[in-house]
Amino acid sequence: MTGTVAIGPSETKVSAAPLAANKAVPRPRVNGRVVVMTLYLLFLMLPIYWLVNMSLKTNTEITSGLTLWPQEITFQNYVTIFTDASWYSGYINSLTYVLINTVLSISFALPAAYAFSRYRFLGDKHLFFWLLTNRMAPAAVFALPFFNLYSAIGLFDTPWAVALAHCLFNVPLAVWILEGFMSGVPREIDETAAIDGYSFPRFFIKIFMPLIASGIGVAAFFCFMFSWVELLLARTLTSVNAKPIAATMTRTVSAAGMDWGLLAAAGVLTIVPGALVIWFVRNYIAKGFALGRV
Amino acid sequence: MTLVLDNVCRKVGAETHIRDISLTLERGSLNVLLGATLAGKTSLMRLMAGLDAPSSGRILVDGQDVTGWPVQRRSVAMVYQQFINYPSLTVYENIASPLRVARLPSAEVDARVQDAARLLKLEPYLDRKPLNLSGGQQQRTAIARALVKRADLVLLDEPLANLDYKLREELREELPRVFAASGAIFVYATTEPSEALLLGGNTVTLFEGRATQFGRTPLVYRHPQDLVTAQVFSDPPLNTLRASKTGSTVALSTGGQGPAAGAFAAAPDGEYTVGFRAHHLGFESTGRDEIAIPVKVSLAEITGSESYVHLSAGEHRFVALVAGVTRLQPGAAVTAYLDPRHVFLFDERGRLAAADLAKAA
Numbered sequence: 001m002t003g004t005v006a007i008g009p010s011e012t013k014v015s016a017a018p019l020a021a022n023k024a025v026p027r028p029r030v031n032g033r034v035v036v037m038t039l040y041l042l043f044l045m046l047p048i049y050w051l052v053n054m055s056l057k058t059n060t061e062i063t064s065g066l067t068l069w070p071q072e073i074t075f076q077n078y079v080t081i082f083t084d085a086s087w088y089s090g091y092i093n094s095l096t097y098v099l100i101n102t103v104l105s106i107s108f109a110l111p112a113a114y115a116f117s118r119y120r121f122l123g124d125k126h127l128f129f130w131l132l133t134n135r136m137a138p139a140a141v142f143a144l145p146f147f148n149l150y151s152a153i154g155l156f157d158t159p160w161a162v163a164l165a166h167c168l169f170n171v172p173l174a175v176w177i178l179e180g181f182m183s184g185v186p187r188e189i190d191e192t193a194a195i196d197g198y199s200f201p202r203f204f205i206k207i208f209m210p211l212i213a214s215g216i217g218v219a220a221f222f223c224f225m226f227s228w229v230e231l232l233l234a235r236t237l238t239s240v241n242a243k244p245i246a247a248t249m250t251r252t253v254s255a256a257g258m259d260w261g262l263l264a265a266a267g268v269l270t271i272v273p274g275a276l277v278i279w280f281v282r283n284y285i286a287k288g289f290a291l292g293r294v
Numbered sequence: 295m296t297l298v299l300d301n302v303c304r305k306v307g308a309e310t311h312i313r314d315i316s317l318t319l320e321r322g323s324l325n326v327l328l329g330a331t332l333a334g335k336t337s338l339m340r341l342m343a344g345l346d347a348p349s350s351g352r353i354l355v356d357g358q359d360v361t362g363w364p365v366q367r368r369s370v371a372m373v374y375q376q377f378i379n380y381p382s383l384t385v386y387e388n389i390a391s392p393l394r395v396a397r398l399p400s401a402e403v404d405a406r407v408q409d410a411a412r413l414l415k416l417e418p419y420l421d422r423k424p425l426n427l428s429g430g431q432q433q434r435t436a437i438a439r440a441l442v443k444r445a446d447l448v449l450l451d452e453p454l455a456n457l458d459y460k461l462r463e464e465l466r467e468e469l470p471r472v473f474a475a476s477g478a479i480f481v482y483a484t485t486e487p488s489e490a491l492l493l494g495g496n497t498v499t500l501f502e503g504r505a506t507q508f509g510r511t512p513l514v515y516r517h518p519q520d521l522v523t524a525q526v527f528s529d530p531p532l533n534t535l536r537a538s539k540t541g542s543t544v545a546l547s548t549g550g551q552g553p554a555a556g557a558f559a560a561a562p563d564g565e566y567t568v569g570f571r572a573h574h575l576g577f578e579s580t581g582r583d584e585i586a587i588p589v590k591v592s593l594a595e596i597t598g599s600e601s602y603v604h605l606s607a608g609e610h611r612f613v614a615l616v617a618g619v620t621r622l623q624p625g626a627a628v629t630a631y632l633d634p635r636h637v638f639l640f641d642e643r644g645r646l647a648a649a650d651l652a653k654a655a
Contacts, residue, residue, distance in 0.1 A: 186376060186378060188374050188376060188378040189378055191365075192374070194364075195343065195371060196391050196439070196443070197396060198366070202395075
């Protein structure tokens with residue numbers, strides 16, 4: 001190294017000598033990519049790991065001090081959830097209104113998106129934009145009118161109450177996503193089908209829907225996720241019979257003290273359906289976030 | 295069947311796409327719609343198919359008014375310029391699709407699909423999805439679907455425009471043959487005059503939504519009844535200049551003059567717009583009744599067997615098509631010779647005033 005220092009600094013940069021010197025002295029190689037990826041995964045997975053970790057511990061262990069993994073693995077928390085009706089019915093209720101909502105949203109959004117994609121009508125562009133205004137107001141704004149309305153017509157505390165309320169947010173979103181996918185299908189395909197003799201409903205189901213299948217999947221996923229994680233409307237519009245799991249979790253806290261392990265187990269089970277759905281549509285998610293306009 | 299368009303117009307918003315077109319297309323005839331982009335070829339086809347309704351006028355099939363009929367009720371097949379197939383179905387199901395809708399027995403469906411596939415050389419690909427085929431094969435699939443339907447009206451909207459030229463030549467030969475047996479009215483839209491001439495049949499020249507002329511293709515080519523038709527039906531573009539005839543001489547607006555022979559012979563004295571095609575302008579004098587035009591060479595495009603020589607004379611621009619490789623250099627001042635028997639004379643309203651009908655074009 002001393003030999004190269006004698007050479008002018010500007011030449012040092014281009015000469016091969018320092019490179020050769022570096023080669024001669026072996027140093028432990030640190031792969032930057034691996035470090036970054038490890039840190040990324042660490043930060044990403046830490047909360048989830050901690051949730052799973054807690055769900056497998058006893059309450060004594062959770063409250064007694066910091067342990068990185070369960071000293072004494074227990075599945076009692078999960079057993080409680082799957083055997084206690086007040087717990088598992090929360091999941092059933094949630095899944096019921098989420099599925100109703102997804103089906104409703106998609107079946108209303110499909111014809112609406114087709115109209116926005118294919119026809120020019122009075123105010124189409126404005127309508128299309130203003131669909132999104134329903135997403136601009138916080139859910140709390142709508143909680144009171146919904147509560148009052150549903151109480152009046154006897155929908156309160158049914159899965160339909162929550163499912164319909166969530167349509168307010170999910171139908172516009174589904175219309176936006178589906179419109180993007182539909183506009184990617186050439187109009188000539190519609191016309192060719194008409195020329196071939198397809199009636200409109202038959203064309204729509206047999207030819208058109210397979211072409212936008214991934215769009216329907218992505219839209220269904222978004223409806224599912226929004227409805228699944230939404231808490232405020234779901235809790236306001238239900239009391240006993242249709243109580244969603246998230247409400248069960250928050251209400252149980254104060255009643256039975258802090259059952260940390262049980263809550264953590266419920267949390268883990270809440271993540272599972274979303275993770276499953278994401279797995280199925282993982283290849284289309286990016287396109288869905290771009291509303292089909294990729 | 296006979297398809298009659300009776301004073302058909304189509305307006306979209308403030309724009310007029312089709313302006314008062316009346317046509318009668320006979321059973322078993324081949325009809326070419328010739329016009330530049332935006333001339334109204336596709337609009338006219340969509341009216342014929344029933345995909346759009348005319349703003350005014352009637353469409354009659356065998357004397358029956360079908361103007362408001364949905365396209366499903368009509369016996370129509372259409373092939374687009376883009377390769378339009380159903381991506382989710384196999385080639386076989388794509389071709390079979392109109393037959394499946396019509397609920398034909400599957401033995402009949404299979405026979406017709408196999409026939410069409412053989413005719414269009416699609417047999418090895420029947421199990422594939424259209425998107426896994428080449429462009430030519432995709433378009434063949436679309437054509438096969440139009441063929442199996444045995445529709446009374448077959449519309450082909452620039453079907454070969456997106457194909458490479460080898461495939462175009464092949465398919466252009468096959469298409470009329472493939473459909474000839476069916477006795478259908480065959481309508482073919484194209485932007486290229488040479489394609490119209492190769493196909494033959496009848497030609498409708500379209501310009502800005504108007505049908506400027508309708509007749510046998512060679513007849514329209516040789517005897518355009520107005521300047522616009524001649525321009526639509528010329529590639530390279532029709533050369534035009536102004537000329538005035540007095541007695542036995544003709545004086546050109548570009549300078550130069552000649553004897554009032556050929557088309558000029560029968561025309562009364564006066565001002566005319568002279569139209570002539572590129573291959574009638576040459577650089578060698580034949581010594582008989584010629585009009586000499588002093589010109590300057592601005593560009594020579596050589597295709598190999600022919601040369602397109604772009605010329606200027608004042609503010610006029612001409613193109614001359616000469617055989618072989620030209621030796622003319624850009625900038626050279628030369629004399630171009632025009633045979634007055636091969637020109638069209640148009641009056642100030644653009645109507646054909648005179649032409650030597652035996653020799654014109």
